[in-house]
Amino acid sequence: MRIAVVGLGWVAREVWLPRLVKHPDMTVVAVADPRPEAVERAGSLIAGARLCAAPRDIGPGDADLVFVLTPNHTHEAVAGGFLRHGQDVFLEKPTATGADDLARLAESARAGGGRLLLSTAARHRADVGALARLVADGALGTPRLAELSWTRSRGVPAGDWFARRATAGGGVLVDLGWHLVDVLHQIWGAAPIRSATAVASADFLARGGWGAAWQSGGTPARPDADVEDQLTALLATERYGLHLRFAWASYETVDRTRIVLHGTEGTAELVTTFGFTTNRVTEPTLTLRRRDGERTVPLPPAGIGDEYDLHLDALPEALTRPDPTERSLREAHRALAVVDACYRAADTP
Known part of the structure; x- marks a missing residue:
């Protein structure tokens, strides 16, 4: 499969490009970014x-x-530009920062025939798979309450655009929460x-120095940031309750992700x-x-980032499913509904 990569920031450089280069069934044929230094750095690796x-330099058939x-x-x-030209797209999360964007993506796909796949690597984690099997086997019974949390000790993202709603769409809820909401769904x-x-709240953004050592080290204070670095929420859905807690930085000693599913049977x-992150839970557990x-x-053995390799392995099959774009947009709408409900409740624009 011939792959083009548009956008050469941290997630491209550290997560996707190294895996794409090593994948036996994928070949990176083009990269694009408006920053010459980023393009040059990527070109030296591929x-x-x-x-x-620019994205427009990657045409249909390339x-x-x-x-x-x-x-x-x-x-x-x-992504819409490629979809309108009939090109298939793999889109990093979040799919969009608003429902209007999702509607435009749907229209672009209808007009051009391109198919849309979403970045959902967390679903491919070995520990998430073990949890999913318990649920599929009926061990928990009827859903009653889900507790989802991802709390970093130090982990404020490095890029300035992460701290601004106009460019990020939201803060830690969009960055970390999207993954866990997708897994729950x-x-x-x-x-x-x-x-x-x-x-x-945004206490750690204002102070600075709480960046992730594995990504950027200390980050500058951002007193003008208008996104949250911590969010706690309680939602009632028509099937179960949902308790959320996400933090880019905290006084925890390690970065911890926790998923607790309460059902009628367990x-x-x-x-x-x-x-x-290198500051991890030493021994993951499923109880x-x-x-x-x-x-x-x-839990089966797993290395850091294995889920991204497994996600790549699954992409060809995902493209063969009926209506992959409709499935992707439906899942994105459901995740965005949780994000929007939390921001409305927190009185955050």
């Missing part, structure tokens, strides 16, 4: 790739799939939201660490609690 300054890894506020415009299914209450608790007692569910 022999034979065409180096482009690649089988275009990875759009640009800043959040450009997702619709860049994959395991338990989405449900219409009845009500929500939420509290958001509770499953996964404690692990998503992402690429099942039922009337007959508690047991630890064995």
Whole structure:
């Protein structure tokens, strides 16, 4: 499969490009970014790739799939341009920063025939798979409450655009929360939201120096930031309750991701660490609690970032499914509904 990569920031440089280069069934044929230094750096790692300054330089027929890894506020415009020309697109999360963007993506795909796939790597994690199997086997019964949290010790993103709603669409909820909401919807299914209450704050953005050591080290203070670095929310859906807690920085000693699913027949608790941080939970655990007692569910071995390799392996099959674009946009609408409900409840624009 011939791959073009548009947007050469951190997620391209550290996550996707190294894996695409090594993948036996994929070849990076072109890269594009308006920053000459970024294009030159990527070109030095990928022999034979065409180096482009703009998305428009990658035309129909140049690649089988275009990875759009640009800043959040450009997702619709860049991905939509390729879809209108009949080109298939893999789009990094969040799919869009508003429902209007999703509508335009749908129209672009209808007009040009390009197919849309979404970045959903967290679904491919080995520990998430073990949790999903418990649910599929009926171990929890009817869903009642989901607790989702991803709390970093130090992990404010490095890019300035992350701190501004106009370019990021939101803060930690959009950055970290989107992953966990997507996982929950994959395991338990989405449900219409009845009500929500939420509290958001930005204490660590204002102070600075709370950046991720694995990404950028200390970050400057951003007193003009208008996104949240912490968010807590409680939502009632038509099928289950939802408790959310996300933080780019905190006084925790390690970066911890926690998914707890409470059902009528049992509770499953996964404690692990998503992402690429080196400050991780030492031993991820999955615990099942039922009337007959508690047991630890064995987790298969997994390395940091394995889920991204597995995601690449699954892309060709994903393109062969009926209506991949309709599926992608439906999933994006459901995730965005949770994000919007939280921001409305927190009185955040």
